[in-house]
Every structure is written in structure tokens, then in C-alpha cells.
Amino acid sequence: MSVEAPPRSLQVAVIGNPNTGKSTLFNALAGMHAHVGNYPGVTVEKKTGRVHWDGHTVDLIDLPGTYSLSPRSLDELVSVDVILGRHPDIGRVDVVLCIADASHLERQLFLLSQVLDTGVPVVLVLNMWDAAVRSGQRIDVARLSEKLGVPVVATEAHRLKGISEVRAALLAVSDAPPPRPRLFPEAFYAECDRLQTHLAEHGQPESPWFLRERMLLDHHGTIESRYAAAADGKLPEYLSQARTRLAANGFQMPAAEAELRYRWARELLADVVTPPTEPPRSWTDRLDRLLTHRAFGLAVFAALMFLVFQAIYAWAEPLMGLCESAQGWVAAQIEAVVPPGPLRSLLVDGVVAGVGGVLIFLPQIMLLFGLIAVLEDCGYMARGAYMMDRVMRAFGLSGKSFLPLMSSFACAIPGIMATRVIDNSRDRMVTILVAPLMSCSARLPVYLLLIGAFIPGTAYLGGWVSLPGLVLFAMTSLGLVVAIPVAWLLKRLFFRGEEGAFILELPDYKIPSVKLVLYRMYDRGKAFVLRAGSLIFATTILVWALAYFPGDHARYHELERQMETLSAEVPAEAAELAGLESELNLESARLIRESFLGRAGQAIEPVVKPLGWDWRIGVGVIASFPAREVVIATLGTIYSLGGDVDEESEGLRGALQAAEWPDGRKVYNVSVALGLMVFFALCAQCASTLMIIRREANSWGWAAFSFVYMTGLAYLGALVVYQVGMCWMS
Amino acid sequence: MTLRFSLNRIDAPAGNLTSLLCKDAILFQAIAYTVSGIVHTLAQLRPGESGRVVAVGGDDAVSVRLLELGLLPGEALQVLGVAPLGDPLSISLRGTRLAIRRSDAARVQLANGHSSAASASRS
Numbered sequence: 104m105s106v107e108a109p110p111r112s113l114q115v116a117v118i119g120n121p122n123t124g125k126s127t128l129f130n131a132l133a134g135m136h137a138h139v140g141n142y143p144g145v146t147v148e149k150k151t152g153r154v155h156w157d158g159h160t161v162d163l164i165d166l167p168g169t170y171s172l173s174p175r176s177l178d179e180l181v182s183v184d185v186i187l188g189r190h191p192d193i194g195r196v197d198v199v200l201c202i203a204d205a206s207h208l209e210r211q212l213f214l215l216s217q218v219l220d221t222g223v224p225v226v227l228v229l230n231m232w233d234a235a236v237r238s239g240q241r242i243d244v245a246r247l248s249e250k251l252g253v254p255v256v257a258t259e260a261h262r263l264k265g266i267s268e269v270r271a272a273l274l275a276v277s278d279a280p281p282p283r284p285r286l287f288p289e290a291f292y293a294e295c296d297r298l299q300t301h302l303a304e305h306g307q308p309e310s311p312w313f314l315r316e317r318m319l320l321d322h323h324g325t326i327e328s329r330y331a332a333a334a335d336g337k338l339p340e341y342l343s344q345a346r347t348r349l350a351a352n353g354f355q356m357p358a359a360e361a362e363l364r365y366r367w368a369r370e371l372l373a374d375v376v377t378p379p380t381e382p383p384r385s386w387t388d389r390l391d392r393l394l395t396h397r398a399f400g401l402a403v404f405a406a407l408m409f410l411v412f413q414a415i416y417a418w419a420e421p422l423m424g425l426c427e428s429a430q431g432w433v434a435a436q437i438e439a440v441v442p443p444g445p446l447r448s449l450l451v452d453g454v455v456a457g458v459g460g461v462l463i464f465l466p467q468i469m470l471l472f473g474l475i476a477v478l479e480d481c482g483y484m485a486r487g488a489y490m491m492d493r494v495m496r497a498f499g500l501s502g503k504s505f506l507p508l509m510s511s512f513a514c515a516i517p518g519i520m521a522t523r524v525i526d527n528s529r530d531r532m533v534t535i536l537v538a539p540l541m542s543c544s545a546r547l548p549v550y551l552l553l554i555g556a557f558i559p560g561t562a563y564l565g566g567w568v569s570l571p572g573l574v575l576f577a578m579t580s581l582g583l584v585v586a587i588p589v590a591w592l593l594k595r596l597f598f599r600g601e602e603g604a605f606i607l608e609l610p611d612y613k614i615p616s617v618k619l620v621l622y623r624m625y626d627r628g629k630a631f632v633l634r635a636g637s638l639i640f641a642t643t644i645l646v647w648a649l650a651y652f653p654g655d656h657a658r659y660h661e662l663e664r665q666m667e668t669l670s671a672e673v674p675a676e677a678a679e680l681a682g683l684e685s686e687l688n689l690e691s692a693r694l695i696r697e698s699f700l701g702r703a704g705q706a707i708e709p710v711v712k713p714l715g716w717d718w719r720i721g722v723g724v725i726a727s728f729p730a731r732e733v734v735i736a737t738l739g740t741i742y743s744l745g746g747d748v749d750e751e752s753e754g755l756r757g758a759l760q761a762a763e764w765p766d767g768r769k770v771y772n773v774s775v776a777l778g779l780m781v782f783f784a785l786c787a788q789c790a791s792t793l794m795i796i797r798r799e800a801n802s803w804g805w806a807a808f809s810f811v812y813m814t815g816l817a818y819l820g821a822l823v824v825y826q827v828g829m830c831w832m833s
Numbered sequence: 834m835t836l837r838f839s840l841n842r843i844d845a846p847a848g849n850l851t852s853l854l855c856k857d858a859i860l861f862q863a864i865a866y867t868v869s870g871i872v873h874t875l876a877q878l879r880p881g882e883s884g885r886v887v888a889v890g891g892d893d894a895v896s897v898r899l900l901e902l903g904l905l906p907g908e909a910l911q912v913l914g915v916a917p918l919g920d921p922l923s924i925s926l927r928g929t930r931l932a933i934r935r936s937d938a939a940r941v942q943l944a945n946g947h948s949s950a951a952s953a954s955r956s
């Protein structure tokens with residue numbers, strides 16, 4: 104190794120098939136310094152890490168796991184652009200670190216042969232070396248490196264074995280491109296040259312060799328469309344003629360590429376690998392027979408999914424409670440120092456509530472991603488997708504969408520973040536867009552309040568089934584049922600195109616790595632706080648301002664000040680305190696009515712009248728767009744009960760039952776209550792969800808779309824339920 | 834009977850001349866095997882049965898993905914199992930285990946393999 108080499112600055116792109124331990128190796132190389140972002144215009148996550156090795160600066164760029172470099176979508180095109188140094192966000196890439204699973208080398212070399220075609224220097228890593236050795240394979244690393252003309256390093260990333268060798272190989276890599284395997288017939292290379300002439304004649308003088316190769320190989324490929332749009336429209340016709348010429352020479356797309364690359368890999372490995380002595384993975388097969396068994400397999404799956412659900416629904420609860428008490432404690436500290444007034448209100452109801460509103464999701468997100476990491480790393484996740492695929496096809500999706508959608512029943516935020524497990528970008532987008540329809544835990548209080556107040560407790564089947572229970576079940580399942588046609592429509596309207604094959608690798612089972620699991624929890628938690636947190640925080644401040652202004656708060660803050668001088672402990676003061684409190688409640692009801700939010704609620708009364716709602720419900724609904732669970736507190740405030748009510752509150756139930764229109768008719772009846780529940784079931788009343796959609800779909804457009812389609816659906820649903828209900832009752 | 838069936842299977846959406854040529858080549862291959870009476874598809878195999886790939890029909894994203902994963906003519910594969918709800922299948926190919934939907938598996942033309950359990954491991 105050249106010790107006296109001058110400090111270099113290297114850009115390293117990391118690529119590999121799925122299930123090769125790529126993230127583990129990336130983490131081992133990049134440490135905790137990874138930076139997560141998005142490539143503009145696509146949903147691909149951009150993960151980079153800058154490290155300093157022996158005075159050299161190395162930027163590592165993690166590319167999504169893939170089986171091939173033939174891009175069929177704009178998302179897949181990102182990897183090609185990055186490797187070729189054509190991505191404006193990354194710039195020139197000096198080395199590609201190609202990671203392969205040592206025990207399945209032949210198939211892994213398919214990707215390597217494509218990477219070699221890019222002409223960028225390559226270092227090949229044979230990861231999971233121990234598994235290959237265990238299966239009885241012997242791989243001659245030196246011989247492989249010699250035959251390929253690129254450095255080859257054997258590693259066991261999960262045990263941090265071979266990491267320093269990878270570093271050394273990266274630093275020592277020469278700028279000269281590795282020999283490009285000439286695995287296609289000469290006629291093909293001649294066509295590549297002719298294509299360059301054609302492109303140059305049509306205003307595209309600059310076209311890397313690899314892109315021309317892909318244009319010829321990929322029928323209706325992404326690169327073809329890109330160049331066709333940039334040059335004149337003659338390219339598709341030219342390419343189709345070129346392919347015809349090649350076909351006449353016996354080079355048939357698409358089979359020829361795969362056949363020639365696999366033949367190359369087989370010949371390359373012929374004197375490099377001695378095949379496994381005994382059939383490997385036998386215990387994986389035996390475990391599979393059990394874990395994907397018709398009855399037992401499904402039972403285990405149901406139990407595991409229940410565990411996941413329980414974790415984010417119930418186990419996260421104490422941690423979320425902790426967040427809330429911490430928030431309350433900080434608010435109390437501020438209240439002790441800052442006198443009542445706009446500043447205190449901003450700090451307590453805006454800033455502290457905003458930070459709390461971000462942190463409250465952390466326990467769920469970290470628990471869910473911890474469990475996902477365990478399931479993925481041990482190999483079970485793929486089995487879950489395998490077993491659920493048939494079910495998810497009802498949505499036009501694949502088995503991989505099951506876990507994100509199921510998680511969304513607890514909360515759509517971790518659910519939408521979990522769509523990262525879906526590699527098909529169209530399926531992922533559809534899953535993101537229907538996930539908020541799943542009945543999350545924040546909807547429950549609304550259902551409980553309205554069912555408690557308006558649904559009679561009739562019991563059927565000797566008390567086994569009750570009407571309130573049925574209504575609750577119907578409301579909880581409504582979103583799921585609606586999601587089926589919505590997903591179907593989304594697929595047909597916005598995410599059309601060639602249906603990608605659902606082909607899933609079922610990796611060998613293994614013991615999950617604790618380190619990887621902890622890292623994934625940390626990584627996802629950090630990504631959420633840094634990337635979605637700021638948006639959620641800003642939204643909370645905005646909503647606070649809309650609810651605070653423009654009302655005159657002088658009297659309100661005066662009452663607050665007076666109350667703080669009194670103590671409920673002293674009997675003489677208790678009565679006065681109660682009097683002040685009811686005045687305070689009346690005052691806050693006036694203030695919410697006069698706030699921008701309240702005015703908006705009153706302004707929309709004509710719009711919500713067909714749903715049977717008065718302006719109070721309008722205000723409650725408008726106020727709960729940022730977060731649906733606040734509707735309870737808002738209704739409490741509007742009905743002058745103060746904001747400290749909950750769904751069990753008899754006072755609030757009574758106030759709802761007693762609410763009247765100006766002409767004396769009751770506002771609420773069963774139809775209104777059912778319509779309101781349907782509205783909450785379908786509506787996009789969660790700013791945090793919209794912000795996470797914006798982050799994960801990398802587009803404000805899709806966040807806006809979610810809001811519009813869900814709100815439209817909710818309005819329609821509530822309208823139908825109310826109108827049908829009224830006809831039926833009269 | 835068998836001949837008609839395999840013809841329908843290969844009926845890919847008509848594209849340009851290349852795909853037609855490509856289709857023809859597969860067709861001839863398929864007919865050759867049909868005449869000798871041994872063509873069937875991966876979707877028809879039962880767990881434990883194995884076969885050798887003759888061709889993958891079509892030239893769309895699905896067949897490209899199948900080819901990339903190594904479902905190439907001459908390759909041996911074995912059906913390991915069927916998902917609890919009847920679909921997809923899990924197969925063993927080149928020492929790896931893959932899940933594949935029946936609708937995609939129907940594109941994979943097979944020649945008869947041997948039904949013994951060990952035959953699918955790579956040669």
C-alpha cells in the first residue's frame with residue numbers, strides 16, 4: 104500500500120443485490136455519519152456518509168439494492184446516473200463498491216458484469232463469506248480478482264471482518280477503468296458505435312458507452328425515452344431497426360443479454376469456485392415447510408403480526424405517556440417563569456406542543472422499525488410477503504404492502520415510513536396513498552365519544568354482539584374496505600405502466616444482528632425527527648396562530664393570572680376558582696369562535712349543512728384537520744366545558760346530546776353521528792401524515808392529492824350516510 | 834390440445850419486428866418440444882416436481898426480470914412449495930429460493946425434469 108500517497112478525495116458508490124448485507128457493510132464503513140435525504144423528483148432515498156481514512160476524504164453513496172442496472176423507472180435510473188457520474192447531486196464517482204453474496208456468486212455476478220460495462224473502477228466484495236464456507240464452497244479470491252481484473256475482498260460485515268481490507272482496496276484503486284468484458288457478439292459492439300454516430304447527428308454528441316448499450320438492450324427503456332425526448336423523435340425507430348439487425352444475427356432481446364451474462368459468469372467461476380459439498384440451506388427448507396405451512400404458517404404469521412401491532416399500539420403507550428409528561432413538565436416550567444400572555448401561549452401551545460407533537464411519534468417509529476429490522480434480517484419478512492401476496496392482490500398490490508398497511512392501523516406515520524420495504528415504486532406510492540385510510544388509533548376517541556352519546560346499547564345474540572360494538576367494528580374496517588377500490592383506481596389512473604413481476608427472493612434464515620436492529624431504529628428515528636419533524640413542528644406553530652389570532656385575549660389572560668393566585672386546596676378560594684374557571688371556559692369558547700379557525704368553521708356552515716352539521720361541528724372538524732384527536736378538546740372548548748375533556752366525559756356527551764339548532768331542533772341524531780364518524784374515518788385529518796407523505800413521496804403534489812381525495816371521499820361518505828339515514832328515519 | 838395451449842401462452846402483445854422475431858424463435862422451440870410432447874409451464878408443476886427451462890415468453894418487464902434472475906433455457910428448477918393461499922409458488926433455482934406468482938410462472942416453458950428431490954440443485 105502506498106503510504107506516502109497524497110491525500111485523495113474519493114466518491115464511492117455502493118451497490119449490490121438485495122439480501123447481500125449491503126446496509127450492514129455500508130454502516131460498518133460509514134459509521135454513524137450517514138446523511139439521509141432524497142434525490143430530487145424521485146422517491147429514492149439518498150444515503151451518503153463522509154469518512155476520513157488515513158487523511159483521505161471518502162464519500163460513500165448507498166444505492167438501492169437491485170438485481171440489475173437496466174433501469175425500468177426513473178427511480179432505477181438514479182443508480183445508473185450516479186455510477187456514471189451524471190447525477191448533479193453527486194458528481195463524479197471514482198469507484199463502485201459492488202457487494203455480492205459469496206454463497207450465490209453466479210447470480211450475483213450478473214449485476215457485476217453490468218457494473219463493469221459502465222467503465223467505472225470497481226471493487227468487488229464477497230460478503231457473508233462464512234455462509235459460503237459453511238456450505239462447503241471454496242472460492243479462490245486471488246484467481247477471481249486476476250480473471251476479473253478488479254480487486255476482490257472477502258468480508259463478514261456483520262462481524263466487522265474484512266472491513267479494513269475493503270478500505271485499503273478502495274484507497275488503492277487505480278483511476279484506470281477495469282477491463283470491460285467483451286461478452287456480446289462483435290455485431291453488438293458495432294451497433295453501439297453506429298448508435299453514437301446516429302445520436303451525434305441528431306444533436307446528442309455526448310453519450311456514454313453504457314447508456315448506448317442499454318438503449319439497444321432495453322426495449323422501450325427509460326434511457327431510450329430520455330434520449331428520444333432530448334434528440335428528435337427518430338431514436339425509437341432507429342433503435343428498433345438496430346435491434347432487428349441484431350436479431351437477424353441471432354442476438355434476440357431480451358433473452359440474449361441474460362444468457363450471455365450468465366454464460367460469462369459461469370465461465371468465470373468455472374475454476375474459481377468449487378460447488379457446495381452438500382446441498383446447503385436444508386434447515387431453511389425444513390423451517391420453511393413449517394413457517395409457510397397452510398395452517399401453522401398462517402397462525403405463526405398472525406401471531407407475529409399481532410405482536411408488531413401490539414408493540415406500536417400498546418407497548419409504545421408508556422413511552423408516549425412519558426413524552427406527554429415531559430411536555431407537561433416543560434410547559435409547567437415555562438408557565439412558572441413566563442406570565443400569561445401571547446408569548447406564554449406561543450411557547451406552551453405552539454413551541455412545546457410542536458416539539459412534543461414530533462417526539463410523540465418516536466416510540467412507535469422506533470419500535471416498528473426495530474421489529475421490521477428483526478423480521479427482515481432473520482429472513483422472515485420475505486415469507487410474510489410470500490404468504491400475504493394473494494390477499495394484497497385484492498388491492499392490486501403485492502405481499503410487501505401488507506406490513507405497512509397493517510402498521511397504519513396503529514398510526515399512518517410509521518406505516519408510511521415502512522413502505523421503504525416495497526421495492527416496486529408504483530406499489531410503494533399506492534401503498535403510501537391508501538395507508539392514511541386505515542383506521543389509526545387517533546380515530547378511536549372520536550368513535551367512542553359519538554357511539555357513547557348516540558348509539559343505543561342494543562345487544563344481539565344473547566349479549567355476544569352489541570350495536571355499539573358493531574358500529575365500532577364497521578368504522579374501524581371502513582377505511583380498509585374503501586382502500587380496495589381506491590388502490591385499484593390509483594393504479595389505473597396514475598400508476599399505470601408495465602406490471603413488474605412479483606419475484607421475491609426467499610433468503611436463508613439467520614439470527615438477526617442486534618447491531619443492525621439498533622442501528623435501524625436509530626437511523627429511522629433520526630430520519631423522522633430531522634426530515635419530517637421540522638415540517639410537523641412548523642405546522643403546529645401555524646395552527647396555534649390560526650387558533651389564537653385575531654381574538655382579543657386580554658380578559659382571558661387576566662382570568663388566567665387571577666386563577667394562578669388562588670389555590671384549590673384552600674376551601675375559601677375553591678369556590679372563587681370554580682367561578683373563574685367557568686368564566687374562562689366561556690371566554691375560550693368566544694375566542695375559538697372569533698379565531699381564524701373558528702371563522703373558517705362558521706364560513707363553511709353552508710357547505711356542511713347538507714351533512715346535518717351546525718357551525719360548531721364545522722369548527723370542530725376544521726380545527727381537527729391538523730390532528731384528528733384534538734376534535735374532542737375543541738368540542739369541549741366550543742361547548743364551554745374547557746379543553747380538558749376526554750371521550751368518556753359525561754359533560755361533553757351531555758352537551759352534544761343537548762345541542763340545538765336556533766329553531767330548537769336537536770343538532771345531533773344517529774344519522775349525524777354516523778355521518779360524522781364516517782367523515783373522521785375517511786378524512787385526511789392529520790398534518791403529520793401529510794408531511795410524511797410529502798417526505799416519502801418526495802412531492803408536495805402527492806401530499807396535496809392525499810388531502811383532496813380523502814377529504815372529498817369523507818365529505819361524500821358523510822353526505823350519503825346522513826341523507827340516507829334521514830330518509831330512512833322519516 | 835397441448836399445442837394450442839402453448840401457442841396461447843406465448844401470445845405476447847404484438848410489438849415491433851424484433852419482438853415478433855423473438856416470439857417466433859420461442860414459438861419454434863416450443864412447437865419442437867410440443868411435438869415431442871413434453872412442454873408444460875412452471876405454473877403446472879406441483880411441489881417437489883422439477884423441470885428444465887425451455888424459454889420465457891414475452892419481452893416485457895416481467896420476462897426481463899425473470900431472465901435477469903436466471904430463469905434461462907437449460908436451467909434446472911424445482912418447486913419447493915405453494916403459499917398457504919395457493920399462490921405464489923416458491924421455487925429453487927441456481928441454489929437460491931424465489932417466490933413467483935402463478936401468472937408469471939405460466940410464461941416459463943419447461944421440459945420435463947426428474948421428480949426426485951435432489952435434481953434441482955445445480956449441476
